[in-house]
Every structure is written in C-alpha cells, then in structure tokens.
Amino acid sequence: MAQSVVVQVGQCGNQVGCRFWDLALREHAAVNKNGIYDEALSSFFRNVDTRSDGDGPGIYKGKICSLKARALLIDMEEGVVNEILQGPLRDVFDSKQLITDVSGSGNNWAVGHKLYGYQYRENIVEKLRKTAEHCDCLQCFFIIHSMGGGTGSGLGTFVLNVLEDEFPEVYRFVTSVYPSGEDDVITSPYNSVLAMKELNEHADCVLPIENESLFDIVNKIHQMISSGKLGSTVKQNSLVTSSAGSARTVQEKPFDAMNNIVANLLLNLTSSARFEGSLNMDLNEISMNLVPFPRLHYLVSSLTPLYTLADVNVPSRRLDQMFSDAFSRDHQLIQADPKHSLYLACALLVRGNVQVSDLRRNIERLKPSLHFVSWNQEGWKTGLCSVPPVGHSHSLLALANNTCVKPTFTALKDRFMKLYKKKAHLHHYLHIDGMEQSCFSEAISSLSDLIEEYNELDATKGGPRTDPSRLQIAL
Amino acid sequence: MSIVTVQLGQCGNQIGHEVFNAICSDVHGTHGLCSKKENESYHDACKERFFCEEESEVPIARAVLVDMEPKVISQTLSMAARSGYWKYDDRSHFCQKQGSGNNWANGYSVHGPRHKEVIMNLVQKEAEKCDRLGGFFTIMSMAGGTGSGLGAFVTQCLRDAFPTSFILNHVIWPYGTGEVIVQNYNSVLTLSHLYQSSDALLVHENDVIHKICAQLMNIKQISFRDVNQVIAHQLGSVFQPTYTAEGGLHYSRNPLGDLMETLVPHPEFKMLGLRNIPQMPENSLAYSTFSWPGLLKHLRQMLIANAKMEEGIDWQVQPPRLGSSLPSSHSTNRPLHFNTSIANLVILRGKDTHSVDLGSFRDPSLYTSWLNPQDAFNAWKTPRAFNKYEKSASLVSNSQFLLKPLDNVVGKAWNMFASKAYIHQYTKFGIEEEDFLDSFTALEQVISSYTIL
Numbered sequence: 001m002a003q004s005v006v007v008q009v010g011q012c013g014n015q016v017g018c019r020f021w022d023l024a025l026r027e028h029a030a031v032n033k034n035g036i037y038d039e040a041l042s043s044f045f046r047n048v049d050t051r052s053d054g055d056g057p058g059i060y061k062g063k064i065c066s067l068k069a070r071a072l073l074i075d076m077e078e079g080v081v082n083e084i085l086q087g088p089l090r091d092v093f094d095s096k097q098l099i100t101d102v103s104g105s106g107n108n109w110a111v112g113h114k115l116y117g118y119q120y121r122e123n124i125v126e127k128l129r130k131t132a133e134h135c136d137c138l139q140c141f142f143i144i145h146s147m148g149g150g151t152g153s154g155l156g157t158f159v160l161n162v163l164e165d166e167f168p169e170v171y172r173f174v175t176s177v178y179p180s181g182e183d184d185v186i187t188s189p190y191n192s193v194l195a196m197k198e199l200n201e202h203a204d205c206v207l208p209i210e211n212e213s214l215f216d217i218v219n220k221i222h223q224m225i226s227s228g229k230l231g232s233t234v235k236q237n238s239l240v241t242s243s244a245g246s247a248r249t250v251q252e253k254p255f256d257a258m259n260n261i262v263a264n265l266l267l268n269l270t271s272s273a274r275f276e277g278s279l280n281m282d283l284n285e286i287s288m289n290l291v292p293f294p295r296l297h298y299l300v301s302s303l304t305p306l307y308t309l310a311d312v313n314v315p316s317r318r319l320d321q322m323f324s325d326a327f328s329r330d331h332q333l334i335q336a337d338p339k340h341s342l343y344l345a346c347a348l349l350v351r352g353n354v355q356v357s358d359l360r361r362n363i364e365r366l367k368p369s370l371h372f373v374s375w376n377q378e379g380w381k382t383g384l385c386s387v388p389p390v391g392h393s394h395s396l397l398a399l400a401n402n403t404c405v406k407p408t409f410t411a412l413k414d415r416f417m418k419l420y421k422k423k424a425h426l427h428h429y430l431h432i433d434g435m436e437q438s439c440f441s442e443a444i445s446s447l448s449d450l451i452e453e454y455n456e457l458d459a460t461k462g463g464p465r466t467d468p469s470r471l472q473i474a475l
Numbered sequence: 476m477s478i479v480t481v482q483l484g485q486c487g488n489q490i491g492h493e494v495f496n497a498i499c500s501d502v503h504g505t506h507g508l509c510s511k512k513e514n515e516s517y518h519d520a521c522k523e524r525f526f527c528e529e530e531s532e533v534p535i536a537r538a539v540l541v542d543m544e545p546k547v548i549s550q551t552l553s554m555a556a557r558s559g560y561w562k563y564d565d566r567s568h569f570c571q572k573q574g575s576g577n578n579w580a581n582g583y584s585v586h587g588p589r590h591k592e593v594i595m596n597l598v599q600k601e602a603e604k605c606d607r608l609g610g611f612f613t614i615m616s617m618a619g620g621t622g623s624g625l626g627a628f629v630t631q632c633l634r635d636a637f638p639t640s641f642i643l644n645h646v647i648w649p650y651g652t653g654e655v656i657v658q659n660y661n662s663v664l665t666l667s668h669l670y671q672s673s674d675a676l677l678v679h680e681n682d683v684i685h686k687i688c689a690q691l692m693n694i695k696q697i698s699f700r701d702v703n704q705v706i707a708h709q710l711g712s713v714f715q716p717t718y719t720a721e722g723g724l725h726y727s728r729n730p731l732g733d734l735m736e737t738l739v740p741h742p743e744f745k746m747l748g749l750r751n752i753p754q755m756p757e758n759s760l761a762y763s764t765f766s767w768p769g770l771l772k773h774l775r776q777m778l779i780a781n782a783k784m785e786e787g788i789d790w791q792v793q794p795p796r797l798g799s800s801l802p803s804s805h806s807t808n809r810p811l812h813f814n815t816s817i818a819n820l821v822i823l824r825g826k827d828t829h830s831v832d833l834g835s836f837r838d839p840s841l842y843t844s845w846l847n848p849q850d851a852f853n854a855w856k857t858p859r860a861f862n863k864y865e866k867s868a869s870l871v872s873n874s875q876f877l878l879k880p881l882d883n884v885v886g887k888a889w890n891m892f893a894s895k896a897y898i899h900q901y902t903k904f905g906i907e908e909e910d911f912l913d914s915f916t917a918l919e920q921v922i923s924s925y926t927i928l
Contacts, residue, residue: 001545002573039545137572276546278699279654280485284576285620289656292896344896345656357697360685363652375894378887380653381577384699468893470886471915473923 001039002139004270004283005131006071007159010105010112010152012177013145014073014080015255019243020144020263021069021092023390026237026245027267030390031275037064040274044070045092046134070135072097072127074159076116076151077104096130099123105150109191110432110439112154113198118434120155124162132167139273140171140283142266143203147195148179148188157198164202171287173269174203175262178334178408180212181415187425189415190440196412197443200450204287206298207265207399208408210334214258217241220330221306238391239307240264245390264389265301265333268397271351272385278356281349281383289381290345290401295450300338300400302331305392319354319394323362326398327370334408341404342461343372347381349397352388359384373457374465403461406454413447420444476609476728478524478714479601480538481629484575484622485547486647487614488540489699492551493707494614495536498525499561501711501862508826508860517859520716520726526561527604534561537605539597540568541629543575543586543621567601569594575620579661580904582624583668587632590625595632602637610641610731612714617665618649618658627668634672641731644673645710648680648880657897659888664906666881667914670921674731675739677713677747678877679706683783690786691754708862709751712869717822717855727855737853738818738873740846743924748876750777751869752785760863767823767831770868774821775835781814781876794840815928816842816874818851825866828856843928878925885918 008017028041037047045067069092075081078100085093099120105112132138141163145152163172176199179188199206218241237244241257272281291297304325326348329337350359359382372379389395419425420440429435482491502521507514526534536555540563542548548570556562569590575582602608611633615622626644633642646669649658669676684705688697692705716726719733727733739745752770755763773785780792792813819841823831839848861867891897892911902908 139573276550278489280544280546280574282544282574282576284574284578285655288576288578288620288897288900291900294899347656355696355698356702357685357689357694360650360652367652375891375896376656378652379656381656382654467886467890470889471919473916473919 002137003043003135004140006142009074009145009156011080013152016144016259016262018084019259023263035064043274074099076101107185108150109154109194110429110435112150113158114432114434116155117158143174146177147192148185153191153195157195160202171204174206177209193416194443197446200446208334213333214261218257235391272383275385275387277385279384298405301333302326302398304396322396326396336404338400338402338404341402344401345379347399349383351385352394354394403454403458409451476607477605478609478612481613482540483615483626486616487622488547488551490703491614493703494710497707497711505863509858517716535564543571545570577620577655579624579664580901580906582620583628584905586625587628612643614645616647617662618655623661623665627665631672642673644669644676646676646678650681659884662884663888663914667917674735675745675747687784692756712751717857719855737820744817746877748872765866774870814875818873820871821854822869823856825860
C-alpha cells in the first residue's frame with residue numbers, strides 16, 4: 001500500500017494537523033484490535049523501535065512498538081508546535097520532523113515565501129527526503145495551511161513548489177483554509193491571492209475550506225443537541241466536531257471543534273486507500289476523475305452525517321437522507337451551493353454498511369436536480385469502503401468539481417482590488433528581497449483567468465445541447 | 476485441456492474468486508441429479524479444466540492474480556483458502572502498491588511494460604502446469620485502470636507469447652451512470668485494443684446483472700458480491716463440462732476452442748453476449764419446476780427481442796419472413812428492434828436434455844446469410860444438473876446484443892473527447908489524441924459492421 005506524508009504549515013495548519021493525527025490514531029485504534037502494525041497504519045504512520053532513537057529503522061511487521069507520524073511540522077513561531085510537543089501527541093512526532101523559528105511571518109506572504117523560503121529551503125528538502133526515504137512507496141503529500149496569514153500562506157506555498165521540484169511524481173493535495181470577509185488580518189486578501197497563484201500552478205487538487213462554514217456546522221450541531229429535538233442521545237464520538245475517545249481528553253481549545261471537521265475530511269478522503277471495500281477509490285483516482293482540465297482542480301467537499309443517534313438500526317430512508325444532505329448548502333465546507341451551479345464532476349465516497357444498490361438508487365434520485373456540464377452528463381465517481389468512521393455505521397464524503405467555487409474567488413479578488421487600488425500596505429511586501437510589483441499583477445491575473453474559465457463553463461449551463469457528430473465510416 | 480484464468484484488477488479478482496467458488500460448489504456441493512458415473516466424469520472434466528491437484532491438498536485453481544495495489548488480492552487469496560474446498564497457488568500473484576488511478580494509459584503504457592516479465596513468467600508457470608493448454612480466460616473491467624489498461628497490455632503479451640492459443644476476454648461493462656468518470660474513455664481504449672489480440676470478448680453489463688438481482692433474485696440491498704455471484708453462476712453455466720456432439724461419449728475437452736469455432740466465424744465480429752435462465756433466489760428453487768419447451772421459448776424470444784432477462788420480454792418482436800427478400804439481407808428488411816445473429820450457442824444442463832427440440836433456434840430468419848443455419852447454431856448438453864437448478868439453459872450469442880451498449884459508450888466518450896476533458900491525464904502517460912482517434916475509428920467500424928447485419 002502506498003504512503004502519504006502530511007506537511008502542516010503555520011498556526012492553522014498545525015492546529016488542524018494536530019487534530020488530524022489525534023483522530024487518525026483513534027480511528028486506527030478502533031479498527032486494529034490486535035495491535036499489529038498493518039498496511040492501513042503504514043499509510044500514515046511508521047513503526048519504530050523506541051529503544052533506538054526515533055530515527056531508528058522502521059519495523060514493518062508484527063506488533064506495534066511506537067507509531068510515528070509521517071509528517072513535517074513547519075512554523076515560523078514556536079508556540080503552536082511546542083504545545084503539540086508537550087501535549088498528549090508528543091510521542092507521535094520526533095524532533096527531526098520540525099522546522100521552527102521564533103519571530104513569525106507577521107501575516108506577510110512575502111516574508112513566509114521569499115524570506116523564510118530562501119532561508120529554510122535546504123532544511124526543508126533534507127527533512128522531506130528523510131520522510132520520503134522511510135516510505136517504500138510514497139504516493140501523496142497533504143499540505144495543510146491557511147491562506148490568509150504569512151507562514152501557512154507564504155511558506156506553505158513555497159513548500160508546494162519544493163515538492164513539485166523534488167518529488168514531481170508524487171501527488172500534492174492541499175487543504176487550504178480561506179479567510180472570511182470579516183477576517184481580522186487586514187492583508188489577508190493579498191496573502192490569499194498571492195498563494196492562489198501558487199495553488200493554481202503547483203497543486204494537483206485543492207480542498208478549499210471556509211471558517212464560516214465550519215462555524216455554521218458547529219453551531220448547527222450545538223443547536224440540535226441543546227434543543228432536545230433529538231429523541232435519543234447523540235453518540236458523543238460520532239460528532240464530526242468531536243475529539244471524544246482521542247488522546248486529547250479534557251479541555252478542548254476553541255477551534256478544536258472546527259478543526260476536527262477538517263481532520264475528518266482528510267480521514268474520509270483517505271479511507272478507501274487505507275481500508276478494504278468492494279469498490280476502492282485511491283487518491284490517484286480522485287485526481288484522475290475530478291480534474292478534467294489541469295487548472296480546474298478545486299474541489300468542494302461535504303461530510304455527512306454530522307452525528308449519529310445512539311440507536312443503531314438505521315432504516316434506508318435515513319440512509320437516503322445522508323445522500324440528500326451531502327448536496328445541501330449547509331453541509332458544504334465552503335460557502336457555496338453546488339445544487340444551483342454547474343457540476344464538472346462529482347465523487348461520492350461511502351463508508352460502512354452501504355451497498356452498491358443504495359448508491360445507485362440515490363444517484364438516480366438526485367441526478368435530475370443537479371446540473372452537469374454537457375460533456376459529462378453522468379460524471380459520477382463512486383467508492384465503497386467497508387470500514388465506517390468511529391461512532392458511525394456509515395458515512396459519505398462528497399467531492400464536487402463545481403462552478404460554485406467561483407463566488408469565493410470573486411469575493412477574494414474584490415477584497416484584493418480594494419486594497420491594491422489604494423496601494424495599501426504594499427510597501428511591507430515590496431521591501432522583501434525577491435518581491436516586485438509584478439508578483440502582484442501576475443497573481444491577480446492568474447486568479448482572474450481562473451474565474452474566467454469558470455464563467456465560460458457557467459455560460460454553457462442550461463443551454464441547448466448539440467452533441468458533436470460522430471466519425472463516419474465509409475462502407 | 477486446461478484453461479488458465481488471468482484475474483486483472485479489483486473487479487477481475489473479485490469475480491474470478493466467485494467463479495471458482497461457483498464451480499467448486501457446483502461440483503462438490505450439489506447432487507447433479509444423474510448417475511454416479513456421470514457425476515464422476517463431470518467432476519474429472521471440471522478438475523482438468525480449472526484445477527490442479529497436489530496430493531493431500533485441496534484443488535488449486537489454475538489462475539494468475541494481477542493487481543496494481545495489494546488489498547484486493549490479499550483478501551481474495553485468504554477468502555479462497557478459508558473456504559476449505561479450493562485455493563489459489565500462493566505464488567501465483569503479482570501486485571504493486573499504488574494502483575493505476577483509473578488511468579488506462581497508466582495501466583497500459585507504464586505498468587504493462589514495467590511488469591511484463593514478471594507477469595508473463597507467472598502465466599508461463601501456470602501454462603506449464605497444464606498437461607495440455609486449452610487457452611486463456613482473462614477477467615477484467617473496462618472502467619478502471621488496471622483491469623482495462625494493464626489487461627489490454629497483458630492480452631497483447633499473451634497473444635505474442637502464445638500465438639496459437641485461444642484467448643477469451645471476459646469484460647465487465649460498468650453501470651451507465653458512473654462508477655468512474657473516465658470510464659467511457661477507458662472502455663473505448665480497452666475494446667479497441669482487445670479487438671486486435673483477443674479471439675472473443677464475452678461481456679457482462681453491471682446494469683443488467685443488477686436488474687436480475689433486484690427483480691429475479693429479490694435481493695433488497697444489492698452488493699457487488701451479489702452481482703459477482705450472478706455473473707459467476709452465468710459463467711459457470713457456460714464453462715462447466717458438456718457434451719458438444721450429439722451422442723458424444725466423453726465430455727468435451729476443448730471448451731475455448733469449441734466456443735470460438737461455433738461462435739466466431741469472422742474476426743470482425745467478436746462481441747459475445749450471455750443469457751441464462753432460469754434465475755431465482757435459492758430458496759425458491761425447491762418450489763419451482765420448468766419445462767424445456769417453456770424455457771426455450773423464453774430464451775428464443777430473449778434472443779430475438781434482445782431482452783436482458785426473462786421478465787419484461789417484448790413478445791411483439793418477430794423475425795421477418797424470408798422468402799422474397801434478396802439473399803444478402805439489408806437492415807431495412809428487418810424491423811428495427813429485431814436482433815440479428817451471426818451464430819448462437821445454447822447450453823442445456825439437467826434432466827431430460829436428450830429429448831429437447833431446438834428447431835426454433837435453427838430458423839434461418841434469425842441469422843445473417845453467411846453461414847448455413849445448420850452451422851450458425853450449435854447446442855451443448857449434459858444431463859448433469861448445474862448449481863441446484865434442475866434445468867438450466869444458457870445462450871451465448873454473437874449477435875447485435877451489444878450493439879446499443881457499444882454505441883452508447885462510444886457516443887459518450889466522443890462527446891467528452893470533443894471537449895478535450897481529461898485528455899491531459901492520458902497524455903501524461905503517453906497516450907496521445909491520435910491514439911484516441913485510432914480507437915474511436917476501430918470501434919465505429921465494429922459498430923458499423925454489426926449494424927448492417
């Protein structure tokens with residue numbers, strides 16, 4: 001089985017990453033009762049002998065000794081990473097997987113990308129090589145970062161470039177947290193647009209996330225629980241926002257609930273690659289099926305169900321509800337409504353006790369209300385993984401390549417232009433070595449082109465359909 | 476003679492496992508409703524075809540398992556061994572780590588050449604274990620990357636390495652509404668390449684089998700395992716031993732050769748469809764009886780009207796009356812939904828097969844005019860009942876059965892190709908637009924040939 005490496009950059013990246021590793025351990029603990037280091041574990045974890053240094057040779061079979069995450073933790077401040085290393089996950093990381101500095105990037109993409117990038121390039125490459133050497137078949141890098149700050153955004157996209165240069169054959173999946181309109185970082189539009197250009201050019205797939213959506217989901221769950229509308233109790237560990245049953249026990253930090261959602265997204269995304277099922281969906285298949293043109297690689301994701309009730313027997317109507325929810329705007333992880341926009345492609349990854357007939361029935365049911373691009377009218381990619389997530393009997397991850405991402409990008413562009421027209425704060429960027437005005441104009445141009453591609457596709461929506469004529473054979 | 480099965484990709488391996496299961500449970504688990512001597516002959520013939528027997532061990536399937544990622548093969552091997560009735564040879568498999576990513580080009584141009592030697596070595600070993608090699612049976616889906624792309628490459632290698640052996644490809648047609656978004660591209664590339672190296676393509680469509688599971692087998696929550704078991708039953712009904720000659724004394728020993736001889740008179744026409752009746756839930760079997768005239772009437776109408784199963788058959792469709800029409804038939808002479816055949820094979824298993832009248836299948840109006848109706852139709856029989864069905868009839872048909880599905884797949888693929896969507900994923904691995912065009916051309920030719928029958 002192939003391995004994946006997680007590169008978490010910046011405060012947001014590391015906080016989400018921390019939740020990811022915690023929940024991954026919880027998931028594997030639930031499945032792996034015998035404590036044997038198996039192929040599924042090896043996709044994200046190494047097994048090392050604790051007697052030798054953490055850098056010791058990996059143990060490939062047999063009992064679990066000590067699990068080490070295949071990860072690289074990068075932050076230009078020490079606070080977040082230090083906290084992780086003092087917390088319950090400290091044994092999962094070893095000191096050689098960290099790159100930290102003290103002063104931070106000051107919410108400045110140029111500091112992250114040009115300054116620290118240049119400074120730490122060699123160190124980054126060396127540490128990446130080390131993690132790659134520990135893999136017998138490295139398939140994918142997952143980058144987790146935010147777009148609005150300086151480190152995650154700037155240094156994160158620098159690492160993306162490095163990955164493309166050093167490991168061109170390995171897939172690059174990026175989970176990017178986009179800033180909301182009321183973001184308190186004034187320069188977040190600059191940082192985001194500069195980062196977007198890098199994502200456009202160097203990422204294989206991007207999963208955009210918006211804090212507002214995560215926040216809404218957290219609220220929705222709180223409301224449901226406190227309103228007492230749910231007849232029976234909710235299984236605590238089934239909440240998509242919960243850390244119950246994981247290493248972190250008591251005090252949940254403020255963003256933990258929201259970050260758990262993203263962590264669950266990554267777990268579900270990789271579930272069919274790690275666990276068995278009747279129709280496997282590997283990471284390279286996701287990229288293959290959902291990216292029809294190289295630059296259109298932004299995937300809107302949704303997770304259902306958000307929680308399960310304690311009673312186990314689930315009639316199939318509830319199963320169908322899960323599919324319906326996956327397409328509702330409340331469940332998307334960005335502020336978007338895929339139902340009213342145009343689908344280029346859609347993937348459904350089901351986990352647990354769901355069979356192909358359930359999948360087919362729901363696709364048939366939902367298809368008529370969705371708009372698909374003319375050349376991909378039946379563009380569905382499906383996967384069935386037998387192992388459900390912790391606390392659930394079944395779950396669904398929907399990934400959509402849909403023009404509903406456009407508003408997020410347009411809003412970003414507008415906020416950028418507001419600042420740029422007045423040249424506000426530009427000097428902070430331009431005085432960094434390697435930064436020029438052209439960086440900005442190229443970045444906004446790249447974003448505009450992307451928006452234009454989505455516009456052109458939208459224009460075809462609902463229009464008359466003329467199929468191209470087929471080849472004629474001379475008889 | 477023995478058949479070496481090559482299971483390719485997730486689908487190929489999952490189905491292959493069910494096929495060997497079905498064959499084994501038919502031979503060991505059911506009575507057969509015939510004499511002990513008959514049973515023993517059947518058992519021996521079946522074993523020779525599909526299994527290799529070492530002393531004091533369970534029979535070992537003559538199979539090579541290939542996949543580009545490890546999960547499915549390891550599951551398949553362990554499930555087979557757990558059954559206690561048969562198993563795979565522990566060394567007869569090859570897998571990699573990463574999979575083919577549903578990318579035909581990856582399977583064909585990258586994995587194929589890279590692993591050709593290892594895979595062909597495994598095949599060679601299995602072939603050498605046979606006293607006499609009767610040919611190859613490959614199982615694959617068209618929709619993914621390994622079964623389809625690597626499968627096409629391996630078929631080519633088989634053809635090169637064994638130029639005089641028969642190669643039958645069992646191909647799974649994916650659900651019409653997506654399992655894989657690029658399935659139509661993968662299908663077009665697979666079919667066009669297989670057409671060059673294979674002797675015949677035996678097709679099963681997921682949509683059809685799904686309907687059978689839902690409407691005939693009454694399964695509520697249909698899983699891929701259910702689908703695969705129906706497919707395995709249908710394949711078993713074709714490949715289990717039969718007497719191919721009227722009054723034959725021995726079970727035929729060359730099933731693939733016989734199949735090709737009866738059904739594939741011309742290399743342009745290689746698409747074979749399969750129908751099997753009756754199909755019903757196991758617990759209903761005890762309460763049902765069938766008559767051969769009834770079964771054959773249904774089967775014949777299924778052939779003529781291109782019905783996929785024995786419910787919902789359109790009885791209005793009738794063959795045109797011959798007589799005044801010209802010897803070379805044009806499609807205008809026949810009603811549009813009438814299914815014209817090149818050749819048909821009916822296989823009967825169970826009680827009273829000796830007294831069955833098959834004249835209705837020899838009706839010249841069912842066929843094109845190239846072959847003598849006597850040659851265009853063949854029947855194989857055995858009194859030994861199959862898989863608990865007191866009577867079972869299968870039809871393997873080289874006819875217009877697959878014309879519409881083929882046309883659909885090519886149409887959708889062409890539509891997508893016109894927009895150039897996903898092409899960059901293929902060119903990345905060496906399959907260029909030219910290669911696509913060649914494949915489209917080849918398949919339009921096949922469609923055209925079948926249309927003007």
